[in-house]
Amino acid sequence: MSYVDEVIETIIEQNPGEAEFHQALREVMESIRVVVEENEEEYKKNALLERLANPERQIKFRVPWVDDNGQVQVNTGYRVQFNSAIGPYKGGLRFHPSVNIGIIKFLGFEQIFKNSLTGLPIGGGKGGSNFDPKGKSDREVMAFCQSFMTELYRHIGADTDVPAGDIGVGAREVGFLFGQYKRLSNLYEGVLTGKGLTFGGSLTRTEATGYGLLYFTNAMLKANDIDIAGKTIAVSGAGNVAIYAIEKAQQLGGKPVTCSDSTGWIYDSEGIDVELLKEIKEVKRERLTAYAKARESAEYHEGKGVWTVKCDIALPCATQNELQLEDAKSLVENGVLAVAEGANMPTTIEATEYLQENDVLFAPGKASNAGGVATSALEMAQNSQRLSWTFEEVDAKLQNIMENIFANAAAAAEEYGLDKNYVAGANIAGFKKVVEAMNAQGIV
């Protein structure tokens, strides 16, 4: 058996029941097989892949808090500090009822390669809780965040581990978390990113993942002689990533016609009204039914269905495994040209392969959604300097980073004879830098 297959088998056996982590592991390992084969003896002797696939540290803790009825609630908190070869652990916190260790590990593992691709000095980590912020009062969210940070604070720091947002964690949650960290540690430092602009946040961080996704997509389309202007775009999700993907897509002349949340989806024949969407989701925290009510050109449908809409470009921006084989078939049938992932691992392996086999350009999330964490690293840089850059400065750096990521992924794919396979290219380019740093630092 080859070293890669041996490691996939062992890691899966040692970590049972972690389906999403197994999926992410398989995808990366399959991609880097060509590089591993060139160095098989050395990597095996140094157990390089086993070290890569085992987190440096995994923290699990109890989070007790009191709800508005005086009832004590108990959630589980996690932080997985996966790899610090190229910098302090960096990655978001997800608050969603589905969160478990397998999901946090998949996200932390992906984050290692994503962060490497940004070209900035950040290692990989991820955390979160099975807490559901939906329907909770601000006071309940604060109580939860304070309790969560009361344990987490001893494990993190501006030069150790720097969390940020992800699903269910936005500006409100980051504010409460930062306040409690400062109170407990007596340190005013850049320990979290995605902070409010009055206390160390960076301009453009709110927009960064969605904008970055479009900068990457545009670079990929251009390299393949496709103009984004006038293209119909299907977007899933209606959160931070989806909203700013829609906004930038419109600025570039594209026409996004859909968005979705966990209960249903919108088709808007006139194109999504992004200001209305922001008002509903960011300010009022309402469901998408409110969008359909406010806009004549919009239809609301219950359940899943974004990928049945005829489009040129598809941007999955909600959650993992939301684009499956049947969805890929429907997209191909409708003549889709490109799929670019805004979410983490939104496309199943079978769906990805089907799209690639049918010559659909495919941008993997760890490359195309890296704009969020890249701008987080720019926030860390500003915090260290005690300076704030302008929106234009940060946006220009973000655009440059995304274009470089595309160029590096495309070049790595070409180097190994895998032309246009940006999944393999991104994994290989991300992996090579981490491996070089790990090797230089000895057996740790």
Ligand code: NDP
């Ligand atoms: P938000 O919480 O802001 O929004 C998430 C959106 O996806 C909501 O519309 C939500 O609907 C929908 N959604 C979440 N879970 C499910 C589910 N199980 N089924 C159907 N719909 C669901 O999160 P973000 O926009 O920040 O994150 C979206 C994706 O992008 C995630 O995969 C995240 O890991 C990834 N990502 C985020 C980055 C960031 O900077 N925020 C950076 C890089 C990647 P509802 O409101 O009904 O739950």
Ligand code: 2IT
């Ligand atoms: O998945 C991701 O890259 C994020 N949720 C952003 C992480 C960060 O540290 O900004």
